Amino acid sequence: xxxxEQDPGPFNVPEGATVAFxxxxxxxxSQSFFWYRQxxxxxxxxxxxxxxxxxxxxxxxxxxxxxxQYISLLIRDSKLSDSATYLCVFTSPGGYQKVTFGxxxxxxxxx
Amino acid sequence: GAVVSQHPSWxxxxxxxxxxxxxxxxxxxxxxxxxxxxxxxxxxxxMATSNEGSKATYEQGVEKDKFLINHASLxxxxxxxxxxxPEDSSFYICSAREPTWADPLGFxxxxxxxxx
Numbered sequence: 001x002x003x004x005e006q007d008p009g010p011f012n013v014p015e016g017a018t019v020a021f022x023x024x025x026x027x028x029x030s031q032s033f034f035w036y037r038q039x040x041x042x043x044x045x046x047x048x049x050x051x052x053x054x055x056x057x058x059x060x061x062x063x064x065x066x067x068x069q070y071i072s073l074l075i076r077d078s079k080l081s082d083s084a085t086y087l088c089v090f091t092s093p094g095g096y097q098k099v100t101f102g103x104x105x106x107x108x109x110x111x
Numbered sequence: 112g113a114v115v116s117q118h119p120s121w122x123x124x125x126x127x128x129x130x131x132x133x134x135x136x137x138x139x140x141x142x143x144x145x146x147x148x149x150x151x152x153x154x155x156x157x158m159a160t161s162n163e164g165s166k167a168t169y170e171q172g173v174e175k176d177k178f179l180i181n182h183a184s185l186x187x188x189x190x191x192x193x194x195x196x197p198e199d200s201s202f203y204i205c206s207a208r209e210p211t212w213a214d215p216l217g218f219x220x221x222x223x224x225x226x227x
Binding site for chain 2: 008032034036038041042043044045046049085087089091099101103104
């Protein structure tokens with residue numbers, strides 16, 4: 001099984017729609033979880049951390065399901081500016097602070 | 112997340128020359144930094160993990176003699192692309208994180224390398 005699995009998409013959604021992405025991980029020892037956003041030809045930027053209790057930041061909601069080993073990102077009321085690639089990132093114990101990230105899910109919000 | 116700078120942001124060079132890219136952690140010490148490469152319309156690919164004071168760990172398929180990594184201090188890692196060829200043209204990004212598990216990863220702004 002891959003360390004992390006993420007649907008590359010693309011997800012094409014109309015403006016105002018609600019869209020959700022999942023990211024599954026295989027290492028049950030994974031400790032910290034994050035969602036990053038990457039715009040075309042730019043570096044990834046932190047969107048939000050993911051906490052066990054779930055957390056919300058405006059139109060964005062992140063959740064962690066440790067039992068099923070996945071994290072999710074929900075975007076409500078999609079805007080054109082949400083078009084980007086969304087990467088899930090995990091950290092786990094191990095030599096040199098192992099960091100694992102998914103291949104990214106491409107989102108295209110259509111007018 | 113952690114603040115990381117990268118220099119240069121853009122470089123064009125002739126085939127056969129070597130190019131050095133610097134990655135710096137700002138306001139924190141990074142014992143570990145990561146180097147990635149991203150080709151157009153593809154995902155980030157981890158090339159190597161740079162470890163301060165010891166040898167870098169390279170991912171499978173990445174030539175360590177071609178991509179030289181030096182992590183001589185707790186705030187600086189360098190990637191040197193030796194004898195660059197057009198197929199090395201890519202977007203190179205570094206990242207680092209402050210050393211607690213809860214801290215998110217910060218990415219440098221990237222270096223766009225074009226080899227003629």
